[in-house]
Amino acid sequence: MKIIITGASKGIGRGIAVELARHGHSLGLLARSKDVLAELSESIKQPGAPCYYAACDLRSPEATNTAIEELIAELGGIDALINNAGLVIRKDIFELPVDEWNAMIETNVNGLFYATRTVLPHLKQQGSGHIINISSISGRLPLPGGSGYAASKYAVTGFSESLFFEVRDHGIKVTTIFPGSVGSDSHSDGTETETSWKIRPEEVGAACQSVLATSPSNCISRVEIRPLRKPDCTQPKTRTT
Numbered sequence: 484m485k486i487i488i489t490g491a492s493k494g495i496g497r498g499i500a501v502e503l504a505r506h507g508h509s510l511g512l513l514a515r516s517k518d519v520l521a522e523l524s525e526s527i528k529q530p531g532a533p534c535y536y537a538a539c540d541l542r543s544p545e546a547t548n549t550a551i552e553e554l555i556a557e558l559g560g561i562d563a564l565i566n567n568a569g570l571v572i573r574k575d576i577f578e579l580p581v582d583e584w585n586a587m588i589e590t591n592v593n594g595l596f597y598a599t600r601t602v603l604p605h606l607k608q609q610g611s612g613h614i615i616n617i618s619s620i621s622g623r624l625p626l627p628g629g630s631g632y633a634a635s636k637y638a639v640t641g642f643s644e645s646l647f648f649e650v651r652d653h654g655i656k657v658t659t660i661f662p663g664s665v666g667s668d669s670h671s672d673g674t675e676t677e678t679s680w681k682i683r684p685e686e687v688g689a690a691c692q693s694v695l696a697t698s699p700s701n702c703i704s705r706v707e708i709r710p711l712r713k714p715d716c717t718q719p720k721t722r723t724t
Contacts, residue, residue, distance in 0.1 A: 485558040487511040490568030492519040494667035498684020511554030512536040541594030551601045563613040564602045566595040573629040591635035610654040616643040656702040663709040680712040
């Protein structure tokens with residue numbers, strides 16, 4: 484399959500890219516850091532399954548459209564888009580400044596919308612395709628101490644589940660993935676010393692691979708992934724999701 488992944492340079496996005504490359508998919512990677520994307524692309528590409536990349540700021544609709552169209556041209560088409568790019572700021576309403584609220588909405592919600600709008604005409608024309616949106620458990624359950632982040636992920640959930648009904652008759656699938664606590668730098672607040680109990684980014688990639696492998700006649704619309712183990716109670720307290 485020909486798959487574009489946003490926010491692919493680190494964290495969950497990098498884990499998804501590594502796992503999908505291992506399964507022989509042709510990939511287009513999007514993120515802001517060109518150097519990191521170049522290193523990742525070189526390290527994961529497989530014989531017969533190229534890996535292209537484009538650096539862009541998803542908060543810009545023009546830059547997003549241009550970068551994705553370039554990747555589609557290089558890939559020779561597109562079968563799936565994985566909207567993963569996201570900004571995590573864990574602050575409550577008393578601490579969250581307006582600029583950080585705007586940054587999360589622009590990245591987590593607007594960027595996803597811009598990317599989706601760009602690929603949909605291609606998928607509609609060919610009568611098939613798959614959009615996977617990475618939400619969060621915080622997009623389904625309240626997140627005390629992170630209301631702004633939760634709001635952005637609730638928006639992702641609402642958009643994704645409504646989009647499913649808007650595009651299903653065109654043969655396009657939509658899946659929302661809800662990861663719980665993920666062991667990556669981008670999801671860390673810097674206070675934890677032991678994270679082995681958390682979900683690994685590659686495990687989110689494995690979930691993406693599973694839903695992409697479903698038959699054309701059905702769609703897994705929701706996937707929720709939670710850690711099985713609880714965190715060590717001797718470590719600083721953290722919310723288990």
